[in-house]
Amino acid sequence: MLFSDDSLNNDKTSQFQASSAVPMNASENQGTTQGADVDAGLNAKDVPSIFSDYDFYLFGEGKHWKSYEKLGAHKRTVDGVDGYNFVVWAPNATAVAVIGDFNDWRPCEHRMNRHYPSGLWEVFVPGVVPGQTYKYRIENGEQVSERADPIGFRAEIPPKTASVIVDIDQYQWNDAEWMQARSADDLAWLKNPVTIYEMHLGSWVRSVANPNRLPNYREIADQLIPYVKKLGYTHIELLPPAEHPLLASWGYQVIGMYAPTSRYGSPDDFMYLIDQCHQNKIGVILDWVPAHFPKDDHGLRRFDGSALYEYEDPRLGEHRDWGTLIFNYSRNEVRNYLISNALFWLDKYHVDGLRVDAVASMLYLDYSREEGEWAPNIYGGRENLEAIDFLKEMNVQVHGQYSGVVTIAEESTAWPGVCRPVCDGGLGFSMKWNMGWMNDVLRYCREDPIYRKYHHDQMTFSLMYAFTENFVLPISHDEVVHGKGTIISNAPGDMWQKFALARLLYSYMWTHPGKKLLFMGCEFGQWKEWNFDKGLDWDLLRYDSHTGLQRCVADLNKLYCTQKALYELDFDGNGFQWINCKDWEESVFSYLRKANDPQDHLAIALNFTPVPRRMRIGVPTMKPYQEIFCSDSPFYGGGGCGNGLVNAEDIPWDDLPHSMEILIPPLGASIFKPTTEKPTVEDARKSE
Numbered sequence: 001m002l003f004s005d006d007s008l009n010n011d012k013t014s015q016f017q018a019s020s021a022v023p024m025n026a027s028e029n030q031g032t033t034q035g036a037d038v039d040a041g042l043n044a045k046d047v048p049s050i051f052s053d054y055d056f057y058l059f060g061e062g063k064h065w066k067s068y069e070k071l072g073a074h075k076r077t078v079d080g081v082d083g084y085n086f087v088v089w090a091p092n093a094t095a096v097a098v099i100g101d102f103n104d105w106r107p108c109e110h111r112m113n114r115h116y117p118s119g120l121w122e123v124f125v126p127g128v129v130p131g132q133t134y135k136y137r138i139e140n141g142e143q144v145s146e147r148a149d150p151i152g153f154r155a156e157i158p159p160k161t162a163s164v165i166v167d168i169d170q171y172q173w174n175d176a177e178w179m180q181a182r183s184a185d186d187l188a189w190l191k192n193p194v195t196i197y198e199m200h201l202g203s204w205v206r207s208v209a210n211p212n213r214l215p216n217y218r219e220i221a222d223q224l225i226p227y228v229k230k231l232g233y234t235h236i237e238l239l240p241p242a243e244h245p246l247l248a249s250w251g252y253q254v255i256g257m258y259a260p261t262s263r264y265g266s267p268d269d270f271m272y273l274i275d276q277c278h279q280n281k282i283g284v285i286l287d288w289v290p291a292h293f294p295k296d297d298h299g300l301r302r303f304d305g306s307a308l309y310e311y312e313d314p315r316l317g318e319h320r321d322w323g324t325l326i327f328n329y330s331r332n333e334v335r336n337y338l339i340s341n342a343l344f345w346l347d348k349y350h351v352d353g354l355r356v357d358a359v360a361s362m363l364y365l366d367y368s369r370e371e372g373e374w375a376p377n378i379y380g381g382r383e384n385l386e387a388i389d390f391l392k393e394m395n396v397q398v399h400g401q402y403s404g405v406v407t408i409a410e411e412s413t414a415w416p417g418v419c420r421p422v423c424d425g426g427l428g429f430s431m432k433w434n435m436g437w438m439n440d441v442l443r444y445c446r447e448d449p450i451y452r453k454y455h456h457d458q459m460t461f462s463l464m465y466a467f468t469e470n471f472v473l474p475i476s477h478d479e480v481v482h483g484k485g486t487i488i489s490n491a492p493g494d495m496w497q498k499f500a501l502a503r504l505l506y507s508y509m510w511t512h513p514g515k516k517l518l519f520m521g522c523e524f525g526q527w528k529e530w531n532f533d534k535g536l537d538w539d540l541l542r543y544d545s546h547t548g549l550q551r552c553v554a555d556l557n558k559l560y561c562t563q564k565a566l567y568e569l570d571f572d573g574n575g576f577q578w579i580n581c582k583d584w585e586e587s588v589f590s591y592l593r594k595a596n597d598p599q600d601h602l603a604i605a606l607n608f609t610p611v612p613r614r615m616r617i618g619v620p621t622m623k624p625y626q627e628i629f630c631s632d633s634p635f636y637g638g639g640g641c642g643n644g645l646v647n648a649e650d651i652p653w654d655d656l657p658h659s660m661e662i663l664i665p666p667l668g669a670s671i672f673k674p675t676t677e678k679p680t681v682e683d684a685r686k687s688e
Helices: 012-017 036-040 053-061 176-184 217-231 267-279 332-348 359-363 385-401 435-446 449-455 457-464 495-511 538-542 544-562 681-687
Strands: 072-078 081-089 095-100 113-115 120-126 133-140 143-147 195-199 235-238 256-260 283-288 353-356 406-409 431-433 471-475 515-519 576-580 588-594 601-607 613-619 625-630 658-664 668-674
Touching: 053 332, 072 120, 081 133, 095 120, 176 267, 195 217, 195 544, 217 267, 217 544, 256 267, 256 332, 267 283, 283 332, 332 353, 332 385, 359 385, 385 406, 435 449, 435 457, 435 471, 435 495, 449 457, 495 515, 495 544, 495 588, 495 601, 495 668, 538 544, 544 625, 576 613, 588 613, 601 613, 601 658, 658 668
Parallel strands: 195 235, 195 515, 235 283, 283 353, 353 406, 406 431, 431 471, 471 515
Antiparallel strands: 072 081, 081 120, 095 133, 113 120, 133 143, 576 588, 588 601, 601 668, 613 658, 625 668
């Protein structure tokens, strides 16, 4: 049981007044409550607490997983009087008051009561209604600061910094079918296709008439969902949507971890976006940032006059690269704050997964630090033991409480067991971004074709470790910013070669073991680097080369989602077999992808040179093979160099019992399947 149950205590007042150390009527009261309390005939010190003994115990242990139902601002009725109850954690403060629209921001109006020894402060304020703004005025001796609510459910639009009263339980959800199906199969993501469209809410699309106006969550939903469905993605992933003071941080420097940014609308508007996605069978993954927080004065930095959420020692508590502070994972209450936040998004917003940012920076005490700039752990090592424990507990709680939800680690090192269950010594993540694959492949593709044969191992190396973790193959926002160019702009050669290479790269990505993630704009060949202040260059779709690339991505998604050989064994070595990985002279790669049924397989051939290659490849069966996908299709902007139906021959080749002679298009990919009655992608096109 996580919370007190009224049915367990016949004396409701005594239940509310209980404290682990001091009864409510003995809690420290910072002055007589005035203003609205007096008008309502209530005195703050006589209002029972919403916390029970068990609540205080769980909070102190760092295991009050739904602390967001007690901390922050919550609608409450006391003696027939409506208002809001406020609770904040500030153990080193000497006085705390809630200030806001409802008391003209006067600190003397609603001073809060302290609960010993928890460090929680609480007050009930009658007459407060949704839409009003507030902060906490925190005193520590002579130090005085005004802070946004760490568990505020809504914030003012930056640069304003106050929290906003809101009732987040009023939205009427219509996604019961989706939620029931998700919870019915905890490992659906493991055996089903997962193809993710990563996007930034504020720069996906902007109004042509008013490009400086940020879109509303509902406007985004109404345009995004048909687009994502058309392209065949199973999920969207949102760059961090929690409130952040600086738009240029893209959401990665969070102030309001419990509040979706108000730049795009209200909490209800954000719920609408997720609800509509679910009704259209699209999952929603949020980028989540528990690694660090910014130093803004209204945020968590020295919240109660002390290093409360961060470490006091700058060798432990500061990210110099990012100008941010590191959460103090050794404190029970801080770990509770973060794990509760993860559960909050799953509970109140029905999200389907969390992609955890900057995990490597959490795991290592010497991350981006020189000798002497970091402090070792108690064993003298560089591992952040407290952060490791936090990540394990977070994954245990997420997976234990919300069946079917995924957690994905952005972890760029060789840390072992990221996706291994915690009970087996791992960190407990569902999946992990394969940063090594991404770096190797993009580096290879930037090479001039004539030199690619000298870098052949960059394309084959990923299969040496592809099944050590549950990998997602990411071409993310990080690859199209900060002078890195874009997929199209980095491709060598003329215009035709650039787009052919992009189609080939995506074909390799979609047929390589692992789930898929592609950042917005990459699917149609954005030329310019991503600019968070502008919408994507949608006008490029006037040109055949860009629409062709978009069609190619859509068909790869459809192929991936319908061919079990491409997803059933994404994390199992039995699902992949090289046909020939040694043809470095020709820069050709060929391999098999297999389903659980080994007879259900595909043969894939890739040619990374701008000349066609006619060659023989081995296959496991004598059946005819139908070319079900060719990246050189004229429908995608290619030259139409394809194969159609190819007969396998009884000629052993590539250590396989049979073989067939095929033509691999220039800078092209061909995918073959043993003869089936099901129509191919091209057959479907002809019938439209």
